[in-house]
Amino acid sequence: MKILVPVKRVADPDNANKVKVSGDGTKVTSDGLEWKMNPFDEWSLEAALRLTENGSSKDRVGEVVLVSIGPKDAVQTIRQGLAMGAERGILVESDDDSLDSHVVAQVIAAIAAEEKPDVIFFGKQSADGDSNVAGTKLAEMLDWPLVNYAMAISTDDEGKSFTVKRELDVGQQTLKVQSPCVFTSSDRILQPESVKNGVTPADFAYPESEGGRYASLKGIMKAKKKPVDEKSLADLGVEAKRVNEYVKFDLPPARSGSTTFVESVEELVQKLHSDAKVL
Amino acid sequence: MTDVLVVAELTEGQPRKTTLAAVTFAKQVAEGTGGAFDILAIGEGAEGAAGALTQYGARKVLHSEVGGGYVSETFAATVAKAADGYGVVAACASSYGKDLLPRVAAKIDAGVASDISSVEVDGSDLLYTRPMYAGNVFGTLKITTDVQVVTVRQSEFDPAPEAGSSSPVEAFAAEDGGEAASKIEVLSLEVVKSERPELTEADVVVSGGRSLKSAENFENVLEPLVDALNAAMGASRAAVDAGYVPNDLQVGQTGKVVAPKLYIAVGISGAIQHLAGMKGSKTIVAINKDREAPIAQVADYFLVADLFDAVPEMTKEVEKLKAQG
Numbered sequence A: 001m002k003i004l005v006p007v008k009r010v011a012d013p014d015n016a017n018k019v020k021v022s023g024d025g026t027k028v029t030s031d032g033l034e035w036k037m038n039p040f041d042e043w044s045l046e047a048a049l050r051l052t053e054n055g056s057s058k059d060r061v062g063e064v065v066l067v068s069i070g071p072k073d074a075v076q077t078i079r080q081g082l083a084m085g086a087e088r089g090i091l092v093e094s095d096d097d098s099l100d101s102h103v104v105a106q107v108i109a110a111i112a113a114e115e116k117p118d119v120i121f122f123g124k125q126s127a128d129g130d131s132n133v134a135g136t137k138l139a140e141m142l143d144w145p146l147v148n149y150a151m152a153i154s155t156d157d158e159g160k161s162f163t164v165k166r167e168l169d170v171g172q173q174t175l176k177v178q179s180p181c182v183f184t185s186s187d188r189i190l191q192p193e194s195v196k197n198g199v200t201p202a203d204f205a206y207p208e209s210e211g212g213r214y215a216s217l218k219g220i221m222k223a224k225k226k227p228v229d230e231k232s233l234a235d236l237g238v239e240a241k242r243v244n245e246y247v248k249f250d251l252p253p254a255r256s257g258s259t260t261f262v263e264s265v266e267e268l269v270q271k272l273h274s275d276a277k278v279l
Numbered sequence B: 001m002t003d004v005l006v007v008a009e010l011t012e013g014q015p016r017k018t019t020l021a022a023v024t025f026a027k028q029v030a031e032g033t034g035g036a037f038d039i040l041a042i043g044e045g046a047e048g049a050a051g052a053l054t055q056y057g058a059r060k061v062l063h064s065e066v067g068g069g070y071v072s073e074t075f076a077a078t079v080a081k082a083a084d085g086y087g088v089v090a091a092c093a094s095s096y097g098k099d100l101l102p103r104v105a106a107k108i109d110a111g112v113a114s115d116i117s118s119v120e121v122d123g124s125d126l127l128y129t130r131p132m133y134a135g136n137v138f139g140t141l142k143i144t145t146d147v148q149v150v151t152v153r154q155s156e157f158d159p160a161p162e163a164g165s166s167s168p169v170e171a172f173a174a175e176d177g178g179e180a181a182s183k184i185e186v187l188s189l190e191v192v193k194s195e196r197p198e199l200t201e202a203d204v205v206v207s208g209g210r211s212l213k214s215a216e217n218f219e220n221v222l223e224p225l226v227d228a229l230n231a232a233m234g235a236s237r238a239a240v241d242a243g244y245v246p247n248d249l250q251v252g253q254t255g256k257v258v259a260p261k262l263y264i265a266v267g268i269s270g271a272i273q274h275l276a277g278m279k280g281s282k283t284i285v286a287i288n289k290d291r292e293a294p295i296a297q298v299a300d301y302f303l304v305a306d307l308f309d310a311v312p313e314m315t316k317e318v319e320k321l322k323a324q325g
């Protein structure tokens, strides 16, 4: 099974409240924040690794190829994914400002034509832009089926088809899908028994975790030797033409008023009743 | 002049209230540009749903029966065909709208403004404002394609009121889904049913965190307060991950976005991803042992207390207050 995982680098999302807007409002600046792998992509990468390994012996039984579109530095994000266990990477060079979800989908479509993966496993959204668009647009561009917000995935025919449960606002839906196909994941994909690939022993459970696996020292050493192809948009025959033009950025208005610390439940309820008038 | 097509969201043949947020958006665009808006009900039981959507001022309500359960692969083909002639195709940014509309956009070569919080008509341009960076920046964008696809944040667009007139209803022939549609099939759908108000529609939301420690405590400690307040129940990701409550209760960047009059965060630290889903609430209360918890950044009232003492006591106080009328 071959899985393509698009990974984006984003300004440290745990400190997203520290991003600033330039004086003229035309740019978001994240100076001083570390670049991190988009956590939503990290979840999908973790699921892709689980689909292509024997979870118990950790033998690899498939291939995970990472793609990042961004400046040369974005190779660090690819190296991190290689250190987690992916086999190789592709860096498509572009400056961040010429991208939007539409261009990303076009680039991944061009890569898919070369790589012919069984699955393209997107993150559901970029933690900076929060769009949640690229994976779905790409699925339509390729005319492939798509499962958004996968919370559990299983295959018993080496990825020719999958049974996937996905999260909805109103509950859950279970689908049967033939590959090649596109997935995005929800937080629940990281649960100990969310991924079943027919190779990992049926009673095996992954440890509880809130993110992808940590890279071991050995993994980090190995990652240095794994291949990373560099391509340009021109190599792929993609003309980067954004369809979204941001005209300005603003910081959200501060919440009015400060925090009132109350001493007792009685005082809280009384204040909610008389001052805030919400009870 | 921009005409808008609103794609209604149906569950079990009934329109969800999310649809009315998209209608409010459509009215703003139609009024601002001198255009009109129509509604498309699609899915099983679409005709009945269309009948329930005639009171909101649409020029017409279309219905298209598409069977086999919802998948974007079959629905998008029909929506794309219906979209012909409209300047904007819109839906609510629910898990339904966010799954369906980008696929429609790819079919009709449209750009997407996802999860917008407001729209402004600026001459011949539509300017869409949307939260980014987990709600820490608001970006305003234009879409450069002729047809534009938009999903709207339910908490930022009030449900459209009834307009007093009745829109005509028309059938619209469904379109075949093609290659992708033949490769996906719905095996089952589990719809969560609750007696309580919907999380995204309630005036009061009470959410619990990891600190509740078990499903039993959610039931025995938190639920009485939820019910005393006639509130909806929410939760942090940590509480959902631990299996204390079902996933449809998650509030935050990956869960639902809520903006009730009153939001009570019980034993929730206030991680940036949680705040992304609730900081638009009017009044925010935190009940937390730790005075320094980041939820203080957004809380209007903060009770430093052990929730296992404070919550049962609060339930009693609220009931007392209610008894006084």
Ligand SMILES: Cc1cc2nc3c(=O)[nH]c(=O)nc-3n(C[C@H](O)[C@H](O)[C@H](O)COP(=O)(O)OP(=O)(O)OC[C@H]3O[C@@H](n4cnc5c(N)ncnc54)[C@H](O)[C@@H]3O)c2cc1C
Pocket: A039, A040, A127, B208, B209, B210, B211, B235, B236, B237, B238, B239, B250, B251, B252, B253, B254, B255, B256, B266, B267, B268, B269, B270, B271, B272, B273, B274, B277, B287, B288, B289, B290, B293, B305, B306, B307, B308
């Ligand atoms: C990409 C990404 C997306 C995410 N999306 C979401 C999301 O949508 N929603 C979400 O909620 N999280 C989300 N998270 C997770 C988030 O970062 C936090 O891990 C999570 O919100 C923490 O949940 P919590 O507040 O219940 O738990 P904790 O952070 O463990 O906090 C528990 C709190 O309870 C208090 N406490 C403990 N015991 C008591 C007691 N007896 N009485 C009173 N107070 C007590 C503690 O002081 C503490 O403040 C996301 C994370 C990532 C990386």
Ligand SMILES: Nc1ncnc2c1ncn2[C@@H]1O[C@H](COP(=O)(O)O)[C@@H](O)[C@H]1O
Pocket: A005, A006, A007, A008, A009, A038, A040, A041, A067, A068, A069, A070, A099, A100, A101, A104, A121, A122, A123, A124, A125, A126, A129, A130, A131, A132, A133, A134, A135
């Ligand atoms: N620059 C990028 N490089 C690689 N993958 C990306 C990039 N931007 C977005 N993606 C992928 O597309 C998903 C959805 O992005 P978005 O539509 O921007 O929210 C992300 O989770 C990634 O998997």
